[in-house]
Amino acid sequence: MTTVVAEDKGGLFTISGRQWLILLMVQLANMLFGMTITIANLVLPQMRGNLSATQEEISWVITLNLVATAVATPMTGWLASRLGWRNLMFFTVLGFTITSLLCGFAGSLETLILARVGQGAFGAPIMPLGQAILLATFPKHLQPTAIVMWGIGAVFGPVLGPIVGSMASEAYDWRAAFFIIVPPGICALTCIWFALRDYTAKSPVKFDWTGFIALSVAITCAQLIFDRGHRLDWFESTEMVLYAFTGTLALWIFVVHCLTVAEPFVNPRLLLDRNFTIGILLALIMGMLNFTSIVLFPTLLHDLRGYPDNAIAMLIAARGMGNWAAFLVVVQLTRIAPRSAIVCGMGIQAVAGFWMAHWNINLTDSDVFWGNFLLGFGQSVAFTPMTVMAFSTLPPRQVTEGSSVFTLMRNFGSSLFISVAVLVVSRSTASNYSRMTEYITPYNKTLTEPGLPPQWSLDGAASLQTLSNEILRQAAMIGYLNAFYLMAFAALAAMPLAAFMRGNKREP
Template sequence: MIQSPRLPGIFSVGLKLWLILLMVQLSNMLFGMTITIANVVLPQIKGTMSVSQDEASWSITLNLVAAAVATPLTGWLAGRLGWRFLMFGTVLGFTLCSLLCGLAPNLESLIIFRVGQGIFGAPIMPLGQAIILSTFPRHLQPTAIVLWGVGAVFGPVIGPVIGSMMAEAYNWRAAFFVLVPVGIGTLFCTWFALADYDRSERDRFDWLGFITLSAAIIALQLIFDRGHRLDWYDSNIIVGLTFIGCISFWIFIIHCCFANQPFINLRIFLDRNFSLGTVISFVMGTLAFTGLVLFPSLLHDLRGYPDSIIGLLVGSRGLGNWLAFLVIIPLTRLAPRLSVASGLLIQAFASYMMARFDLNVTNFDIVWTNMLLGFGQSIAFTPMAILAFATLPKLRVTEGTTIFTLMRNFGSSIFISLSVLVLLRSTSENYSNMSENISMFYESNVLPVLPVQWQLGQNLGLLQLSLEIEKQASMIGYINSFHLMAIVAILATPLAVLMRPVPK
C-alpha cells in the first residue's frame, strides 16, 4: 500500500514565519480592542457628553464606515509602499488616533478621531490575512489562519474587561489610553517581522472608482444613521443622499466594467466561492459587533450594572471564541462547509434565545448566550475564509482580502445603524401603545393598596409608571433587534452549502 508523504506541520516553519504570525496577531488584537472598548464605554460617553443613543453610536458606526471606505486602498498601498512600511504606518497612525480619542473634548472631535482610527486601522486585517496566505504553504494555511485569528479574538475579549475597569476606576478616556502601549509594542514587532520586498508594479490608482464607491457607502450609511431623526423621505437631505448614493454606485459599476485597471476588478466575483464567501462575510459582520453595541446600553440603562460587570458579561463572548479553537482545525480540514453552516445556525439560535430576554434576565443567561454566539462566529469564520480563497489565484489574494474585509466592516456599520433604528422605533411605538391604557381616570388602574409613589392620582405615581413603561418599551426594542440578528443568520446559512469544497 502506497502512502502519501507526510507534510511538515506548523511547528516546522522557521523563526521568520513565527515572527510574522506574532506581528499580525498583535495588530489584530489592537484593532479588535478598540472596537469593543468603545462599545463598553458608550453609556459613559452618552452621559458625559449629554448625547442620545443614536448620536453616541456614531462613534461606532462612522469608525466602521471609515474602515470600510479605506479598506479598498490596501492593495494599492501595499503595492506602492510594501508590507513593512504600510503596516508600520497604519499602526502608528492608529495609535496616535487612539491617544487623541482619549483627549477629545466633545463628541464632534471624538467622532473625527474615531474616523481616523478607522482609516488607519482599515489595512490591518486584510493585509495580515494576505501576508498569511502569501507566506505560509497551502497545507498550513488553515492552521495559520486559526492562529492569526487568536489575535482577532483576544482583542475583543480583553477589550471590554480592561476598558470597563479603566472606565470605572477613572473615566472613559482611560479606556482609549490603554491602547497606546499595545500600539507601541506592535510597532516594534512590525518593523522586525516584515522585510521590504513586497512592492509591485501597479503604480496607477483608480481615483474615480475609489471616489464613487466611497460616496455610495457614505451616503447609504448616513441614510440609516440620520433617517429616523430626519423623518426619512420627508427630508430633502435623505432624498439627496439617496440620489447621490444611487448615481455614485451606478457610475462605479459602469466604470469598473470598462476601465483597463479598475479600482476593483469585478471579474473576481466570477469565482463562486469568493462571491458566496463575500456575502457570508457581510452577514458575519452584521452579527459580530451588533450585540457588542446593544448589550452595554441594555445592561447600563435598564439594569443599572456598573461598567466593570458589563465588561465581564460582554467579554464572555470571547470564551466561546476560545472554546471554538479546540475544534476549528479538524472541522476546517474535514467538513468546512458543514462548519460554516453550523456556525451560522448556532449564531441564529443564540440570537433567538437573546430575543427571549426580559428585564429579569439573569447573568447566567447573558453569559451562556454570548458564549454560544462567540462559538458560532469562530467555527464559521475560519473555514469560510479558507473556502472563499481556495479557488482564487494567488495574484488576486490581496485584492480579495481587501473586498472581503470591506464587506465585513460595511455589514457591521450598516447593521449597527439598522439595529439602533429598530431599537429607537420599537421603543417609541411600544411606549405610545402601552401608555394609552394608563390614566388616572381609569378606576381599574387605581389601587388603594399601592404605596403613594405608585398611585396614579399623584404626579409622582405617574412619573414612576412612565419610567417603568419606558423601560419595558426599550426592552421590547432590544428584543426586536435580537430577532433581526437571528433572521439574518438563518437566511445566510444555505449559502455555505453552495460553496465548492477545498481542493486537496
C-alpha cells in the same frame, strides 16, 4: 510579494519562528483595531459631558470613524502593491497608534472627530492585509489554524476593549481608554519590523481615481443614511434624500466604470469566482452578527438592569471565551467538513438569537454569559471554514485585493446591522410604550386592585412617573427582543449559502 511558506506536510510543529512572529503581529494589530470599536462606545457618555456636546454632535465620533474605515478599506490592495506589505503594515499601525494618542489628548469635539477619522483611515488596512499575509505565509493545511488565530484577534479586541476601557475610565477618565492602546501598538510595531523583513516587494500599479472616488462617495452616503436616518426621520429629511441621490449616482458610475476600463479600482473578475462571491455574501451576514450584540448589551444591562460598566464588560467577555473554545474543534471541522462547519456555526448563532429573544426583563447573569458565549462560539466555528473556502479558489495574485473587498463587506455588514438593530430597538420601544400606556386609565379596574405596589397608584404625579418608567423599561425590553429575533433570522438566512461553495484548490 515574497512569501515564506512551510512544507505542505506536518502539523503545528512545522511552523517556523518567523511564522509564529507573523501570527503574533497580526493578532496584536487585529486586537488593537477591534478594541477601538467598543472603547469609543463605552466612554461616549463621558466624552459628551466633558466636551459639552449634544447627543447629535457626539454621534459623529462614531459615524465618521466608520465612514473613514469603509472608504479606506478598498485601497488596501493598491497600497500593498505600491508600498510593500511591510511598509504598509508598519505605517498603518504607526498612524493608528498616533491617532489613538491624539484622541486621548483631544481638547475639543472637532479635534476628537478629526483624530477618530484618522484612526479609522489608518486602521482600515489592518484586517485585510493581515489576512492576506497569513494566507500567503502559511501552507494550505495550516491555513485553518492561522485563520482561527486571526479571527480570535479580530473578535477578542472588541471584547477586551470594554473590560480594559472600563477599568481605565473609572480609574482616571475617558482619555485613558485611548491611551491604553499605545503600549500594545508599540509592541505590534516591533513585531512588524522584524516579522515582515522579507515582505518588501513593490510593484507600480496605476491608481484608478475615478473608481476610488465613486466607491468612496457611495459607501459614505450609504453609511450616513443607515446611521443617521432614524434620527432625521429618513426620507422626510432633505439631507437623507440628498445622500440617497448622490450615493445611487456614485454607485452607478462605479459599476459602469469598473466594467469598461482595463484596470479598475476593484476588479469585477473577482466575482467570477463562485467561492469568493458566496464568501463575501457570508462575510456580509457574519459582519451583521459580529458586533451587534456587543453594542446592544451595554445599554440593555445599564439602562434596564442597572449594571455597572465593569460588570457589563465581564459578561460580554464571554463572547471571547466562546471564540477561544471554538479553537478546540474548528480546525478539524474545517479540514473534514467545511460546509457542515459553516452551517453548524450559523445554526448555533441562530439558536442563541432565538433563545435571547425569549428572555424577559428579569434576565440573569447566566443568561447573558451563555448567550454571548454561544454567539462567539458559533461565529468562530462558521468564520474559519468560510474564509478558507472563499479564498481557496482565488489566485494568489488576487488575495490581497480580495481580502480588502472581503473585509469591506464584513465591516459594512457590521455598521449596517448595528444601525438597523438600534432602529428596531428605538422604534419598538416607542410603539410598545404607546400601546401599553393606553391601558393606564382610571377605568382600568386592574390598577385599582389592592395587591398592586403602592407606587403604581394613579393618585399622584410621583406614582404616575414611576409607573411610566416601568412601562418604558418593559417596552424597551421588547425592542431588544425584536433585535435578537433579527439576529436569529439573519443567521438562518446564511445557512443555505454554504451548500453552493466548492472545495477546489487554489490555482497558481
